[in-house]
Amino acid sequence: MAHFRSDYVVKSANRTGGHAVGVLPSRRENVVRTLSRVVGWLVVVLVSAEFLLAAYGKYGLLDSPAYGRFVDRHGWLRLHLAGGVVAIVTGPIQLLARWWWERPALHRRVGYLYFGGVLTASAAAAGLIATTPAPLSIKIGFAGTALAWLTTALLAMIAIHRGRVERHRTWMIRNYAVTLAPVLFRLMLPVAIASGLAPSGALISCLLWASWLLPLVTVEAFRRRERDPLKHDYITFLR
Template identity: 45%
Template sequence: MEVPTQHEPVSARTPLQRAFPRIAWLVLAVVTVEFLLITWRKYSHLDAGAYGMFWSRREWLWMHIGGGALGILLGPLQWLTQWRRTRPQVHRSIGRVYLLAMLVACAGAAGLIATSPADLAFRIAFAATALAWLATAFVGFTAIRARRQQTHQRWMVRNYLITLSPITFRAMLRIPGVMELAPPPVMIPVLLWLSWVLPLVVHEIIVRGIDVARRSRRVESGGGDGLDAESA
């Protein structure tokens, strides 16, 4: 979800490079809508059978799902619009609501973890996801407070990838044979970890590759070594 910067004009990109983000966002939109509809259908009716082990803790579940769903929906507004340039106040307001929704979701996650009868491995994996979510948001928030816009943008991309981890987790569950690799008490925590670690690793590989290509072009054009103080 890397976006062009002042060092990479949109006109310099190939048609495939320009089309890929649109295709990726379209796929994400379809998968997200499906995920939200499934979640709504499952939990919109107060039924102990549908809630299962969450019935006695449904308030925590509502906080977690509600905050997370709002974050999922608000994220694209920050990336697909030009509001950060044309309407910075709107961009900042949406960002504050996004962070508030994330805090609500994390509070719900904390309540679910504290009351969960699940194995320790599951609770640790769930807690690690929430901590990574909070940590990336904190770095992104402090970066924009220091007016380091590129650093802020990169850390909020990382944060949004973690926001999408429930969708990634569900997608991994659908991989044929994946749950046959190990018993559920083992495989579920592994998939919880992979649902956010794997996207972050892929993202870092892509970003570092883009940075190397940009620096090479700058050196070749005589623009210096291309080192960027905000390349974190």
Template identity: 30%
Template sequence: MTLVAEPRPRPEVRRRRPFWRKPWIIPLGAVVLAFLAFSIPPYTTLDPALARVPVPADSSVYYPALLAHIVFGAVAMVSGFCQVWPWFRGRYKKAHRVLGRVYVFGGVLPSGVAAFVVGTMSPFGPVGRVSLVLLSVAWVGSTVMGYLKARKKSYAEHRIWMIRSYTLTLSTITNRIWGPVCSIVLTPHLDTMFGGSEVALLYSVAGITNWLGWVLPLLVVELWLQRRRGARAR
């Protein structure tokens, strides 16, 4: 009697969704491009007087560090966008690896070091300085962790750390949102809450803005990551 082996079922092939089926990717790209188009031009003249933040007159390091932070930060924004774009990441794997190195070594690391220098000399008060310094440390730290996870081929953990890293990369955009909000809320209390001191008002607005700019997005992303983990476990 001849036994006939039953044909093995073919593994189900998961089709990749086209890029336009990811509704968040186009708005995210538009926001990144608009932010860069608005932020970079004043620094192309290399004139400290045109900087969008006050440049301390007694420091010869602040403005070069600010320029380095902005230039390398722009590299991180653009290359990081390609990294979190599922369609690009799945279709162009070699480019994903190359741009990943650009993001780490040509973007976040030099920009993060420059951000640390800028943070220690920020003209927006001690509360804002602490926030900027911690942000630069968290930004560089999460990026290094993501890179090391990729080297160890722990790609799931690599993706999680890089999501955190890019969230911190984009925190400079959310920082610009909170600034006007805090200013509108606190300015009417200039004479009461701040005793008429515009400096105290400026420090308070900058301090709150700097902390909310990166802590709140990172908290939202952490909650989303935990929710995904729980869903996968179930």
């Protein structure tokens, strides 16, 4: 292990003009980082699971009051829900599991399943937006979310077909951040109303944009923290 550590420091020093610019993270820092990621993903999984159960109960049951608003376009609704479920469930599997290094074929199949869910839900979202009686501001908010979701997915697909694995992974993380937009929107709306804001079209529109812009900004903030060459080399070394 000491041999690997010394090699790592030498390589890092060579990349910075012959001088080491930092030290390897301690074991405690690694444990804290790992626990933070585990807790973070656990929260994402639990909140997403609660969202899926609530969404099914609200829109999936024929006798649900909310279902009445989609009685003449339930086909679009069901497609959107089905595609969204596939994307929300398979996303963490693709991003967290390490088996894809050893089983790229399986990773590719699950990836196509994920992209199929995104495409299906995006197409259904277009149908729902085109047929909704909601105000224009809300339509634009939903359209912006769908466009961001589809665009990040396509950029991830293009990257992997060009053999750019790291760029593919980066776009997949961004895409999954947008995938969670409905989950975040459902959390933000009651908080906004509880804080005294009226549930108007303007509020809903703003929250729709914030539900995917905030996660993307958060993702980029974490990426900037890892742009330090020493940190990047260490992460690559661990993998």
